C-alpha cells in the first residue's frame with residue numbers, strides 16, 4: 001500500500017448498502033440504533049436483527065438488502081453499524097494495493113476526494129478486527 005489513500009463517499013450513491021451481503025452489528029451498535037429508533041434493545045433485536053452462533057446481523061427485508069436504506073441514503077446514518085462506518089477501510093480491502101484498487105469497481109468513492117494517511121485507514125481496519133473478532137480470527 002502507498003502512504004495515503006483517497007476516498008470520499010459520493011453524494012447520492014447507495015451502492016454498498018444496496019448490494020447483497022450481511023450487515024453484522026455489535027452489541028453496542030444494537031443498543032445505539034435501538035435508542036435512536038425509540039425501541040428497547042429486545043424490540044429492536046426481534047424486529048431488525050438475528051443471532052447466529054458467533055454473529056449478530058441485521059435482518060434483510062423481503063426486497064433489498066437493508067431495512068434502513070431509503071432512496072435518500074441511510075435513515076440511521078448518525079448511528080449506523082461499525083461495519084458500515086468503516087467501509088471501505090476493511091482489513092480484507094486494505095490487504096494489498098491491488099485489492100484496494102479492485103474495490104473501486106464496487107465503490108465509486110475510492111480514489112476520490114479526501115486523502116487519508118495509511119495509518120488512519122489501518123486504524124479503522126484494526127478496529128474492525130476488534131469489534132468483529134470471529135470474522136478475522138479464522
Ligand code: SF4
Pocket residue numbers: 008009010013014015016017087088106107108109110
Ligand atoms: S459504494 Fe462507496 S461511494 Fe457509494 S455509498 Fe458506499 S461508500 Fe459511498
Ligand code: SF4
Pocket residue numbers: 016017023066067068069070073074075076077080081084
Ligand atoms: S445500516 Fe445504513 S449504512 Fe448500513 S447497510 Fe443499512 S442503509 Fe447502509
